[in-house]
Amino acid sequence: MSGRTTALTPPADAGPPVRHPEAPAPGEVIGAHYENCFGCGAGVPHGLHLEVRAGEGVAVTAEFRVKEAHQGAPGLAHGGVLATALDETLGSLNWLTRVIAVTGRLETDFLLPVPVDSVLYLEAEAVAVHHRKIYCTATGRLGGPEGPVAVRADAVFIEVKVEHFINHGRPAEINAALADPDQVKVVRAFEVNP
Numbered sequence: 648m649s650g651r652t653t654a655l656t657p658p659a660d661a662g663p664p665v666r667h668p669e670a671p672a673p674g675e676v677i678g679a680h681y682e683n684c685f686g687c688g689a690g691v692p693h694g695l696h697l698e699v700r701a702g703e704g705v706a707v708t709a710e711f712r713v714k715e716a717h718q719g720a721p722g723l724a725h726g727g728v729l730a731t732a733l734d735e736t737l738g739s740l741n742w743l744t745r746v747i748a749v750t751g752r753l754e755t756d757f758l759l760p761v762p763v764d765s766v767l768y769l770e771a772e773a774v775a776v777h778h779r780k781i782y783c784t785a786t787g788r789l790g791g792p793e794g795p796v797a798v799r800a801d802a803v804f805i806e807v808k809v810e811h812f813i814n815h816g817r818p819a820e821i822n823a824a825l826a827d828p829d830q831v832k833v834v835r836a837f838e839v840n841p
């Protein structure tokens with residue numbers, strides 16, 4: 648955590664993140680939240696197609712195979728794509744807390760180049776909660792889940808209501824999502840939250 652900015656340090660009165668009693672069991676695959684999501688959706692040909700699994704506590708793991716469409720420098724993953732992989736993995740923590748939250752701040756360290764065709768082994772964990780702010784951290788490793796850290800991030804996610812998306816999203820996609828029973832099911836998963 649060295650060097651992270653003040654905004655990423657939980658205040659002294661922050662509490663621990665709480666795993667929702669109906670969170671997916673450790674090892675269970677957390678399905679895509681939206682088929683057109685660049686991070687997890689099957690409907691985006693050049694997307695990351697992350698498959699995220701629930702971990703213990705408020706943590707998740709995921710694997711991302713870097714494809715040709717994800718290059719920045721020749722043969723290497725684009726940094727923005729790697730930040731997206733971290734962001735998406737962090738966003739999946741929503742399914743363990745059953746709180747809808749969006750990225751407020753994402754601070755990323757790029758430690759090793761990540762070649763095309765390599766697999767990035769991602770892990771994200773919520774570390775503290777202060778009112779609407781969820782402090783969390785993520786790593787991406789090469790070669791295996793215990794391999795060297797290639798990218799890492801500290802982040803603050805901010806809790807929002809579902810109206811955040813309804814009010815700000817483009818009407819065409821919002822209306823399609825509201826008419827899609829699978830999408831409605833995704834939203835309902837959060838309704839049990841107090």
Ligand SMILES: CCCCCCCCCCCC(=O)SCCNC(=O)CCNC(=O)[C@H](O)C(C)(C)COP(=O)(O)OP(=O)(O)OC[C@H]1O[C@@H](n2cnc3c(N)ncnc32)[C@H](O)[C@@H]1OP(=O)(O)O
Pocket residue numbers: 654680734735738739741747748749750751752778779780803805807809812833834
């Ligand atoms: C249906 C299922 C779908 C589920 C969909 C899940 C999708 C996951 C996808 C992966 C994740 C993403 O990429 S999400 C997409 C990227 N992110 C976004 O688009 C968010 C854009 N930003 C916003 O809409 C807004 O700025 C919000 C909602 C983040 C905050 O606005 P607000 O609601 O007015 O809240 P505000 O009063 O400003 O702040 C509330 C508290 O948060 C703190 N705060 C606010 N911004 C920041 C910040 N950048 N860094 C640190 N802290 C911050 C404030 O200091 C305050 O703390 P205090 O004073 O109370 O202490």
